[in-house]
Amino acid sequence: MSETTGKSSPYQTILVAGGGSWGTALASLTARAGMATTLWARNDQVVSAINGSRENSIYLPGIKLPETLGATTDLAAALENADAVIFVIPAQYARDNLAEMRRLTGGKTLPVALCCKGIERGTGALMTEVIADAWPEAIPAILSGPSFAADVARGLPTAVTLACADKSSGERWAQTIKAPHFRPYLTADMIGAELGGAVKNVLAIACGVVEGKGLGESARAALIARGFAEFQRLGVALGAEAQTMAGLSGLGDLILTCSSRQSRNMSLGYEIGEGRTAKEIIAERQTVSEGAASAGPLMKLAGAAGVDMPICAAVADLVDGRTGVDQAILGLLARPLRNEGSPAE
Ligand SMILES: NC(=O)C1=CN([C@@H]2O[C@H](COP(=O)(O)OP(=O)(O)OC[C@H]3O[C@@H](n4cnc5c(N)ncnc54)[C@H](OP(=O)(O)O)[C@@H]3O)[C@@H](O)[C@H]2O)C=CC1
Numbered sequence: 386m387s388e389t390t391g392k393s394s395p396y397q398t399i400l401v402a403g404g405g406s407w408g409t410a411l412a413s414l415t416a417r418a419g420m421a422t423t424l425w426a427r428n429d430q431v432v433s434a435i436n437g438s439r440e441n442s443i444y445l446p447g448i449k450l451p452e453t454l455g456a457t458t459d460l461a462a463a464l465e466n467a468d469a470v471i472f473v474i475p476a477q478y479a480r481d482n483l484a485e486m487r488r489l490t491g492g493k494t495l496p497v498a499l500c501c502k503g504i505e506r507g508t509g510a511l512m513t514e515v516i517a518d519a520w521p522e523a524i525p526a527i528l529s530g531p532s533f534a535a536d537v538a539r540g541l542p543t544a545v546t547l548a549c550a551d552k553s554s555g556e557r558w559a560q561t562i563k564a565p566h567f568r569p570y571l572t573a574d575m576i577g578a579e580l581g582g583a584v585k586n587v588l589a590i591a592c593g594v595v596e597g598k599g600l601g602e603s604a605r606a607a608l609i610a611r612g613f614a615e616f617q618r619l620g621v622a623l624g625a626e627a628q629t630m631a632g633l634s635g636l637g638d639l640i641l642t643c644s645s646r647q648s649r650n651m652s653l654g655y656e657i658g659e660g661r662t663a664k665e666i667i668a669e670r671q672t673v674s675e676g677a678a679s680a681g682p683l684m685k686l687a688g689a690a691g692v693d694m695p696i697c698a699a700v701a702d703l704v705d706g707r708t709g710v711d712q713a714i715l716g717l718l719a720r721p722l723r724n725e726g727s728p729a730e
Pocket residue numbers: 403404405406407408409426427428431444473474475476478482500501502503532533534535671672673675
């Protein structure tokens with residue numbers, strides 16, 4: 386295990402794009418660490434609440450934000466002085482927002498830490514592919530790992546994966562987002578890091594179904610283990626490193642999200658398990674459940690890579706209304722028996 390140099394300087398003027406719970410928590414982190422931080426949100430109620438009462442009462446209620454954190458709806462102005470962007474807009478809207486940022490900056494080369502955990506509908510593209518198309522001059526990084534926004538904003542400890550193919554930018558990001566309670570681990574394996582966040586959201590829906598349907602803790606543990614096996618098969622096919630898959634952005638976030646109804650994805654699955662449809666639950670929610678939108682595109686990605694992902698496929702069928710809970714469970718349990726490891730000679 387190697388250490389990062391620790392000599393890199395942090396980025397100083399940060400634009401956090403996205404005024405949901407995670408964008409707000411990350412903006413609070415960098416503002417508290419002393420970086421000039423501006424949060425951009427398209428929602429003027431969010432911006433007024435942050436500037437007025439130091440609280441994002443819509444997406445992160447009850448948590449006091451630092452006085453130094455400013456919020457704006459003016460993206461062009463916020464981009465003008467930014468030397469780095471923390472991008473926290475849900476995956477399905479990433480392409481348009483990144484393209485707009487490129488347009489506003491005139492195609493400037495800026496470091497962009499992608500924090501959304503999803504796969505693009507229609508294309509099956511991962512977020513590094515989306516940014517390569519929409520803002521090719523940007524230097525991307527992936528920030529992912531077990532980190533509920535409310536936990537991080539309250540100062541509870543966690544550790545995350547920070548993936549960046551550009552060594553110097555990765556080290557600067559690590560210095561920028563580190564805090565006494567928030568510990569980034571660096572890697573160059575961006576595919577592994579972004580795949581982990583996207584796949585765990587889909588698997589968390591499956592775990593929620595197991596809980597909501599009352600199938601028991603043993604079933605949930607079996608599902609996490611077999612879900613992780615699916616994730617590893619896809620990761621290997623796409624070139625992810627084993628250490629990343631078993632690390633914070635992979636197994637770490639999978640365990641968190643599959644264990645707690647604080648997760649929107651797990652709680653979505655829970656309500657599906659209780660008998661409601663994904664469509665009606667999502668229509669009632671203001672917050673995002675990335676796994677529901679990413680399950681279909683994940684199947685596209687897995688199909689193109691020739692990888693079998695039966696649990697994720699069952700989730701895609703469930704959220705898109707092609708199957709019911711009982712049928713999905715029976716279908717998974719009735720599959721032909723498989724080897725877990727090497728077969729006996
Ligand atoms: N919350 C968490 O604990 C964590 C979240 N993440 C990831 O961060 C990303 C953002 O999630 P999170 O902060 O939780 O979001 P929230 O669910 O808290 O809020 C939803 C956000 O999405 C925005 N939004 C909705 N539709 C659009 C659109 N068409 N264009 C632009 N923005 C839109 C909303 O803006 P508006 O108010 O204007 O509708 C709002 O800012 C997701 O990919 C998530 O997986 C990662 C780690 C932890």
